[in-house]
Amino acid sequence: MMKALFNIRELVSAYINFQRAGFLMLSILLSCNKNYDPEPKPQAYVPPTSNESVLTTKTYNREGYTLIFKNTDATFALATREKMVNTFFNVYPKLATRFNTQAPGTVTFVIDPNYSGAAYAAGTTTTYSAAWMRDHPLDTDIVTHEVMHLVQSYSSGASPGWLTEGIADYARHKYGVDNAGGGWSLPDYSSSQSYTNSYRVTARFLAWLEKNVKSTVVDELNSAIRAKSYSVDTWSQITGKTVDQLWQSYSQNPAL
Numbered sequence: 001m002m003k004a005l006f007n008i009r010e011l012v013s014a015y016i017n018f019q020r021a022g023f024l025m026l027s028i029l030l031s032c033n034k035n036y037d038p039e040p041k042p043q044a045y046v047p048p049t050s051n052e053s054v055l056t057t058k059t060y061n062r063e064g065y066t067l068i069f070k071n072t073d074a075t076f077a078l079a080t081r082e083k084m085v086n087t088f089f090n091v092y093p094k095l096a097t098r099f100n101t102q103a104p105g106t107v108t109f110v111i112d113p114n115y116s117g118a119a120y121a122a123g124t125t126t127t128y129s130a131a132w133m134r135d136h137p138l139d140t141d142i143v144t145h146e147v148m149h150l151v152q153s154y155s156s157g158a159s160p161g162w163l164t165e166g167i168a169d170y171a172r173h174k175y176g177v178d179n180a181g182g183g184w185s186l187p188d189y190s191s192s193q194s195y196t197n198s199y200r201v202t203a204r205f206l207a208w209l210e211k212n213v214k215s216t217v218v219d220e221l222n223s224a225i226r227a228k229s230y231s232v233d234t235w236s237q238i239t240g241k242t243v244d245q246l247w248q249s250y251s252q253n254p255a256l
């Protein structure tokens with residue numbers, strides 16, 4: 001009987017130990033589970049361009065136009081690329097609609113580490129100096145000037161260079177997305193200037209003519225050049241005055 005009781009006591013003890021062991025194992029499992037969050041942690045936000053190599057060719061399709069962006073310069077900033085791309089899609093459709101509905105539908109941008117100027121346009125390609133964009137990352141409306149040349153697509157010799165560049169800077173003045181941020185603006189008139197000074201000086205003259213003489217003057221000049229019919233007489237055909245007479249009027253009251 002004692003033996004039997006002992007045996008029962010042993011059995012009870014063994015059972016309790018077994019339960020304790022089981023509880024201990026359950027506790028270990030529960031404490032292990034504390035190392036896992038019941039819900040997965042959200043992934044840290046990664047900007048979509050951060051893993052992209054800057055040394056690449058990337059194609060963008062928006063607004064019915066295609067932009068192929070080529071870069072071979074390791075110092076070129078992705079943020080500058082995005083701003084240039086956004087500038088292109090902002091201004092190009094407007095420029096094409098106003099000045100040349102046959103403007104190229106596919107445009108290529110090249111960032112050139114070996115070009116010593118700022119930028120140039122040829123055919124359907126605009127090329128930008130890598131050093132210029134690195135040193136002037138806010139000058140992204142350089143795009144507006146260059147792509148206006150693609151819209152112009154003037155035949156060789158159809159326009160004097162000062163007028164071609166003046167119209168491109170007029171386009172930048174009118175359609176630029178962030179000229180102020182780029183530190184770019186039209187210069188004040190001065191008596192030392194001439195309409196043949198090109199670029200911003202001519203652009204300001206065109207903006208003044210548009211406001212004070214004829215609202216379609218730039219459109220009509222552009223059309224004449226594109227039709228290869230531009231001559232010095234075009235100014236009087238459009239406005240009734242010679243370009244020298246127009247400049248004389250401008251110089252007397254140049255406020256924009």
Ligand SMILES: [Zn+2]
Pocket residue numbers: 145146149165168
């Ligand atoms: Zn130009």
